[in-house]
Amino acid sequence: MNKIHKKIWTLTTVILLIMAAIWITLTYYNQKTQNQYNEILQRYLRMNEVTRTSQQMIADLNNYFITPIPENLDKLNKSRRKIENAKREVSYLRNSENDFALTNYMNLIDSLVETTDRSLLYFNEKETEDSAKEFSKATRISMYISEMTLTLIDSELNTYERLYRGIIDQSEEIKKLGIWLMLMITCLLMFLTYGFSLSITKPVQKLTQAANELSRGRFHLPIKVDSNDEIAFLAQTFDRMRININNLISEIQHKAQLEHELQESKLLLKESQLLNLQSQINPHFLFNTLNTLSKKAYLEGSHETSDLLVSVAGLLRYNLKRLDRPVTLREEVMVLQQYMDIQKARFTDRLHLKMSIDETCLNVDIPGLTLQPIIENAVNYAVEPREDGGIIWFRIQDGNDCVIIEVEDDGPGIEEFKIKQILQGQFIQKDGNSTGIGFTNVVRRLRLFYGNEDVMNIESSAAGTKVVITIPKDRRGAA
Incomplete structure (x- = not known):
């Protein structure tokens, strides 16, 4: 991945991260508000469930008295279980504000259940008058429960009035926060986009300006682009091309001058070549000279110098051989020892x-x-x-x-x-x-x-x- 692609992906990643952060923040506050609403609504629904199940139980009891069949008795028992469940759910709504009222409310539910049981017991024992009295009492208790439910709901409304207003104020603040966030994000993205575009367009403008200078024949002006992407590499390559062209022009001019000078001094050049050939050192003459120097050093008592010259002469003679001719490993070892003698004289210990x-x-x-x-x-x-x-x-x-x-x-x-x-x-x-x-x-x-x-x-x-x-x-x- 090249560096311009990296810049684009970086900008895209920053935008996505900002959008994700905003979405998470707004979702968190929205979920928090929704949970508060759901909690309050569940309190009201639980209280209303008590009223509904109490009325249903009275209706099922009346239906059983009218038609005492097993199906109606099963419905009555189901209603009784529902009101017991509703009572347990209501017990979770207790707080310091409704403790006393909720206790009375739950006692009314217990009274309703007990009265219903007695009415059913009297009915089964054929005591019609007592059963009717208990049924009438159960009906009144059901009405009390309905009235008590309204009272508790009204109390809950008063208790959570501040919470409602807080939620409303919080919603307004979230709206304002959303507007400010959008403005800030817009400014930030405009700044990032401007910086990103500038990091690409500015080097391109410099490169274009340099190309115009080259087209006018100004090869001495350097091309410099301060960036860390492919445009900088392109500028460096362009600058090397400028240098090569400039050097080529200088070389052509220099060769033209040399050619002119060589044409004027052709005879002198031939004479110089002849003298150069005559002054070349023959490698075999150099080898014989080294042998002579070695013998002279030996005669003068410089044995180490003599040995060193012998090694150099042997190495020179061996190097004059053609490389495509095989030798024995013994010869290679001998030459190697001569070479190492020279190196030991150089490096000593x-x-x-x-x-x-x-x-x-x-x-x-x-x-x-x-x-x-x-x-x-x-x-x-x-x-x-x-x-x-x-x-x-x-x-x-x-x-x-x-x-x-x-x-x-x-x-x-x-x-x-x-x-x-x-x-x-x-x-x-x-x-x-x-x-x-x-x-x-x-x-x-x-x-x-x-x-x-x-x-x-x-x-x-x-x-x-x-x-x-x-x-x-x-x-x-x-x-």
């Missing part, structure tokens, strides 16, 4: 070389200049940068049908991606410390020479790096 060589393995063929670049890499990166130097281990071991060569150091290690580049043949040497035969070149030549991709492995960590070369004893078997 900072360089420690520990060699373990199986002499029976030194007759196998190997491409020329294979070991020196690997050791050279260890010297350049594991020994030279460190004040206390480092240790290099060189081992040649017999692996039955193959020879295992190990070069190990205690340096800082190689990054994983560089190891992959080396083994894939993509690593490019960027410094001037190498003799010219790079690590990647060694890997390629070994694979071509033996026809095997798994000829080299590199293990590296913060404790050091180990390069393992596995070469077959029989090259024909490898091919």
Whole structure:
């Protein structure tokens, strides 16, 4: 996801979060108000349920007296259970304001139930007159309950009058809050939108202005866009293109001037080329000169200098060979020792070389200049940068049908991606410390020479790096 998309998604997320916060807030206050309304309404409904069930019980009792059948008796019993349930529900409505009135109210319900039971008992015992008296009494109690219900409801209205007014005031405040929130959100979104649009349009305007300057041929003006998105990357690319065009124009002008000068001094150039060819140093002459200097140093008693010159001469002579010609591992080891003698003279006690060589393995063929670049890499990166130097281990071991060569150091290690580049043949040497035969070149030549991709492995960590070369004893078997 690019950065402009991120800006858009960020703005959208902020808007959604603000809208969600407003929705949650308004929903919370609305739900709170609704719960208060529902609680008060439930109180009224419970009281009204008592009145309704008491009247229903009187009606069911009267129907049973008129038609004393089991169905009417069942209805009466259901009404009796309903009024008991209504009594329990009403008991939950008790508070400090209605404690006394609610107690009387519940006593009336108990009296109604008892009177109804007595009337039913007298009726079943054929005592018609007593049953009628109790029925009349139950009817009056039902009327008292209805009147008491109205009284309690009126008391509840007086008790919760402040709450009603508070709810109304709260609703008005929520409306005002909603209006202010909408105004604030509108201003905030306008500010965010303006800032977001400005972060895109301003760099585009600068880029457009720079393009107009380039179209007028003003390649010396730098292009700078202060942003952290793709437009800044586009501006940097545009600026590099400006620099390249400017350099190309300067180069063309410079070449035109040189061509003019070269045309005027063609004879002098040929003479200069001839003198240059005559002054070139023949590498073989340099090799013979180093041998002469070595013998002279030996005769003068400078044995260390003589040995060092011999090593340099041997290394030079070996480097003059063609790289496509195979050599023995013994020759490689000898050249490696000469190279390390030169490096020890350079680093003195900072360089420690520990060699373990199986002499029976030194007759196998190997491409020329294979070991020196690997050791050279260890010297350049594991020994030279460190004040206390480092240790290099060189081992040649017999692996039955193959020879295992190990070069190990205690340096800082190689990054994983560089190891992959080396083994894939993509690593490019960027410094001037190498003799010219790079690590990647060694890997390629070994694979071509033996026809095997798994000829080299590199293990590296913060404790050091180990390069393992596995070469077959029989090259024909490898091919």
